[in-house]
Amino acid sequence: MNVTLQVWRQAGPSDAGGFRTYEVGGISEEMSFLEMLDVLNERLVNQGEEPVAFDHDCREGICGACGVMIDGQAHGPQLGTATCQLHMRKFRDGATITVEPWRAAGFPLVKDLVVDRSAFDRIIEAGGYITVDTGSAPDANLIPVPKQAADTAFDAAACIGCGACVAACPNGAANLFTAAKIGHLNLLPQGQAERWTRTENMVEIMEEYFGSCTNHAECEKACPKSISIDFIAMMNADYLRAKLKNRRLVGQ
Amino acid sequence: MTLLLDSKIPDGAIEEKWENHKFSVRLVNPANKRKFKILIVGTGLGGASAAATLAELGYDVEVFTFHDSPRRAHSIAAQGGINAAKNYKNDGDSIYRLFYDTVKGGDYRSREANVYRLAHESLNIIDQATAQGVPFAREYGGLLDNRSFGGAQVARTFYSRGQTGQQLLLGAYQALARQVAAGRVKLHTRSEMLDLVVEDGRAVGIVVRDLISGAVTSHSGHAVVLATGGYANVFYLSTNAMASNASAIWRAHRKGAGMANPCYTQIHPTCIPASDEFQSKLTLMSESLRNDGRIWVPKQADDRRAPGAIGTDERDYFLERMYPAFGNLVPRDVASRAVKRIVDDEKGVGPLKNGVYLDFADAIEREGHQSIEGRYSNLFEMYERITDEDPYRVPMRIYPAPHYTMGGLWVDYNLMTTIPGLYAIGEANFSDHGANRLGASALMQGLADGYFVLPNTIGDYLADFLNQPPAPTNAPAFDEAERGVSDRVDRFVSARGSRTVDWFHKELGKIMLEYCGMSRSEPGLNKALSEIPALYEEFKMDVKILGTAAGLNQTLERAGRVEDFFELAQAMCLDALHREESCGGHFREEFQTAEGEALRRDDEFAHVAVWEWTGDPARPQVNLEQLEFENVALTTRSYK
Numbered sequence: 001m002n003v004t005l006q007v008w009r010q011a012g013p014s015d016a017g018g019f020r021t022y023e024v025g026g027i028s029e030e031m032s033f034l035e036m037l038d039v040l041n042e043r044l045v046n047q048g049e050e051p052v053a054f055d056h057d058c059r060e061g062i063c064g065a066c067g068v069m070i071d072g073q074a075h076g077p078q079l080g081t082a083t084c085q086l087h088m089r090k091f092r093d094g095a096t097i098t099v100e101p102w103r104a105a106g107f108p109l110v111k112d113l114v115v116d117r118s119a120f121d122r123i124i125e126a127g128g129y130i131t132v133d134t135g136s137a138p139d140a141n142l143i144p145v146p147k148q149a150a151d152t153a154f155d156a157a158a159c160i161g162c163g164a165c166v167a168a169c170p171n172g173a174a175n176l177f178t179a180a181k182i183g184h185l186n187l188l189p190q191g192q193a194e195r196w197t198r199t200e201n202m203v204e205i206m207e208e209y210f211g212s213c214t215n216h217a218e219c220e221k222a223c224p225k226s227i228s229i230d231f232i233a234m235m236n237a238d239y240l241r242a243k244l245k246n247r248r249l250v251g252q
Numbered sequence: 253m254t255l256l257l258d259s260k261i262p263d264g265a266i267e268e269k270w271e272n273h274k275f276s277v278r279l280v281n282p283a284n285k286r287k288f289k290i291l292i293v294g295t296g297l298g299g300a301s302a303a304a305t306l307a308e309l310g311y312d313v314e315v316f317t318f319h320d321s322p323r324r325a326h327s328i329a330a331q332g333g334i335n336a337a338k339n340y341k342n343d344g345d346s347i348y349r350l351f352y353d354t355v356k357g358g359d360y361r362s363r364e365a366n367v368y369r370l371a372h373e374s375l376n377i378i379d380q381a382t383a384q385g386v387p388f389a390r391e392y393g394g395l396l397d398n399r400s401f402g403g404a405q406v407a408r409t410f411y412s413r414g415q416t417g418q419q420l421l422l423g424a425y426q427a428l429a430r431q432v433a434a435g436r437v438k439l440h441t442r443s444e445m446l447d448l449v450v451e452d453g454r455a456v457g458i459v460v461r462d463l464i465s466g467a468v469t470s471h472s473g474h475a476v477v478l479a480t481g482g483y484a485n486v487f488y489l490s491t492n493a494m495a496s497n498a499s500a501i502w503r504a505h506r507k508g509a510g511m512a513n514p515c516y517t518q519i520h521p522t523c524i525p526a527s528d529e530f531q532s533k534l535t536l537m538s539e540s541l542r543n544d545g546r547i548w549v550p551k552q553a554d555d556r557r558a559p560g561a562i563g564t565d566e567r568d569y570f571l572e573r574m575y576p577a578f579g580n581l582v583p584r585d586v587a588s589r590a591v592k593r594i595v596d597d598e599k600g601v602g603p604l605k606n607g608v609y610l611d612f613a614d615a616i617e618r619e620g621h622q623s624i625e626g627r628y629s630n631l632f633e634m635y636e637r638i639t640d641e642d643p644y645r646v647p648m649r650i651y652p653a654p655h656y657t658m659g660g661l662w663v664d665y666n667l668m669t670t671i672p673g674l675y676a677i678g679e680a681n682f683s684d685h686g687a688n689r690l691g692a693s694a695l696m697q698g699l700a701d702g703y704f705v706l707p708n709t710i711g712d713y714l715a716d717f718l719n720q721p722p723a724p725t726n727a728p729a730f731d732e733a734e735r736g737v738s739d740r741v742d743r744f745v746s747a748r749g750s751r752t753v754d755w756f757h758k759e760l761g762k763i764m765l766e767y768c769g770m771s772r773s774e775p776g777l778n779k780a781l782s783e784i785p786a787l788y789e790e791f792k793m794d795v796k797i798l799g800t801a802a803g804l805n806q807t808l809e810r811a812g813r814v815e816d817f818f819e820l821a822q823a824m825c826l827d828a829l830h831r832e833e834s835c836g837g838h839f840r841e842e843f844q845t846a847e848g849e850a851l852r853r854d855d856e857f858a859h860v861a862v863w864e865w866t867g868d869p870a871r872p873q874v875n876l877e878q879l880e881f882e883n884v885a886l887t888t889r890s891y892k
Contacts, residue, residue, distance in 0.1 A: 144394025
């Protein structure tokens with residue numbers, strides 16, 4: 001099949017940037033979207049033009065490194081699918097496809113389709129963990145976790161940190177990302193001791209870098225792991241309760 | 253032989269060695285730990301867990317990853333699970349049985365003492381991860397669930413749906429993030445190690461290129477830990493992530509670290525077959541699928557009917573036929589070779605006839621759609637996204653692909669390489685899996701090394717250097733290494749040949765897969781050893797790299813990695829040639845039984861082959877470490 005790509009090219013953060021049009025012919029519909037970009041890059045190098053920079057690594061939808069806007073949609077048209085798992089059979093022969101980087105103030109552009117998502121690491125550092133020094137853990141079966149709680153915690157923990165939620169959000173908010181980690185840890189018995197400080201600290205660091213949530217729910221649609229916005233509601237409830245909670249009594 | 257290979261295996265009965273060792277090594281007192289700087293390269297299970305734990309202990313830690321975040325390391329893609337000898341299922345498991353299974357699964361080519369320690373620490377890993385909030389699968393009563401895995405007759409594998417590696421890595425990453433926030437770890441992202449600095453025979457630092465600015469800088473420490481993973485990408489098509497590479501361990505090898513058993517590679521039986529020539533990587537389907545899926549091909553060659561139209565009596569369930577006791581759960585090396593033989597016999601299925609069926613119809617009928625969905629839904633969805641076929645209705649097609657490398661830097665019982673002060677952990681070292689790794693054991697090893705082994709052994713080396721600052725980064729050894737890196741980068745960016753880096757990588761991969769893959773022979777390996785240097789020369793003359801040394805240049809990054817693969821590939825072939833026997837993942841056609849199974853030669857090859865850099869990649873020097881088996885009797889593996 002043949003497609004026409006309109007790709008955002010930008011040499012660096014201070015460069016103006018703009019779209020370039022490339023015809024990519026003779027590709028197979030069995031190819032993944034990123035393999036199609038590989039083919040484009042091989043051809044560009046052979047023609048003496050610098051290849052398009054894009055982040056990617058595992059190519060099986062789990063590392064969270066890849067992600068571009070495809071025709072205005074984060075990770076493209078297929079629900080619950082990261083860019084690397086999207087295949088060309090989802091496009092029609094002769095289609096024109098627009099490819100852009102994540103666009104959000106919290107993710108400054110590095111080059112072409114590559115952005116800086118390190119603000120996500122700052123949110124995790126603010127409290128996205130359970131404090132347990134290596135060696136001090138009790139036997140794993142000492143604390144039973146009800147299956148439903150464990151399964152729901154897992155649903156949240158499935159987040160791959162790709163940033164599609166931020167890119168899809170009209171406000172550039174990172175609430176789904178933050179809520180997924182808070183939901184994962186706050187649902188488990190092991191996470192209760194730090195529940196209120198964790199929620200407060202993570203939400204407040206999130207707000208330093210990202211916009212505010214106004215319940216558009218675009219994030220849920222864009223999420224390659226289909227993480228539910230229910231977790232945002234849970235985070236909001238916990239944030240409110242954290243403000244009222246007397247920390248000396250949380251052990252009760 | 254010029255490398256000093258003192259394995260430092262402690263005295264005593266196998267059960268006591270680790271406890272004895274922990275008591276006999278020197279310690280660094282808590283107030284002194286902050287005076288020692290430790291550099292850790294890589295943030296997968298090994299690197300992240302080691303960095304977090306060493307920082308908790310009080311050491312001054314700096315961590316380097318070429319990714320934009322520590323959470324991207326390829327440990328994240330491990331699907332099936334992690335073994336631990338908890339015996340929660342009351343099915344006869346024990347530390348000793350896990351130890352025994354691992355030594356046997358590795359085809360008696362690993363070090364007993366290391367493997368026993370690994371089995372022992374497996375219990376602590378599950379406790380630690382659970383306390384961190386890793387959401388392992390649970391029973392309705394709230395306790396942890398287990399499943400069985402290849403090469404074992406007990407259910408000892410803990411799992412988080414099909415994303416166990418992700419959850420364990422996020423646990424380690426979060427522990428690391430806590431230390432970064434506390435200011436006890438300095439994190440360098442998008443920073444790739446391009447050389448090791450050795451001064452007076454000791455590892456004293458590394459040279460790093462900032463992938464965003466292109467700046468080349470030196471970093472010095474009292475010890476350097478490489479947790480940089482494996483090198484299966486030497487085959488180009490593998491299940492590894494695109495950027496996984498051998499450069500850190502290979503640069504260390506060039507500086508004097510012995511490279512052990514480089515030919516030991518694992519070809520994983522259950523991967524999605526390649527669909528076309530543009531394929532950039534292969535995707536693994538977790539081995540856990542073999543618990544419920546039955547592997548078969550049509551009995552008749554070139555049978556083009558749809559799988560549903562082929563009756564049970566017209567199907568060959570060849571693993572169940574050949575290995576009745578273990579059936580579809582034979583170890584990976586055995587399964588992969590059986591699949592290859594069937595496909596070579598022209599019994600393959602699919603449009604390119606390059607796969608075999610993995611069929612869930614019987615399991616769905618027996619246990620119900622919902623039960624199978626609960627176990628494998630995310631794997632089935634991933635399969636459907638890639639192939640556009642629904643495995644609930646049509647059997648999956650699978651074929652073996654390079655997946656894991658058991659070889660790696662030689663380390664002693666303390667995980668120190670032949671360069672004092674340089675440690676290698678996780679897949680980057682060679683130590684625990686022998687010639688074949690059992691499923692669900694890689695996560696176990698990475699975390700055992702990082703959480704529990706290295707933090708207990710590194711003090712023994714550091715104790716000598718109390719109150720000595722790290723080497724200054726303006727010392728001649730650093731200048732020289734930095735200049736070497738800059739010169740190499742300049743050489744690449746001035747290359748204006750006619751072929752792309754990926755073209756060379758693909759060609760190298762074809763040679764390696766053909767002659768140094770699932771089946772190897774003397775003539776084939778010799779052919780590879782004549783073709784690889786020729787292709788390497790062509791690479792040096794004719795590679796085309798655009799862009800500059802300053803700023804983000806992804807082609808430049810790949811060029812260095814591919815160049816190192818050219819040298820490593822030769823070591824792999826030489827090692828495969830040296831090992832005149834078949835064992836585990838290493839199958840030499842000249843050494844097989846009448847039934848076509850691997851023929852080990854314990855009298856001559858119960859050793860670790862440790863290769864020493866001589867300056868010429870075609871002529872490394874081999875050194876041997878004899879393996880002693882005091883607990884497990886060497887027998888021919890049988891899974892019948």
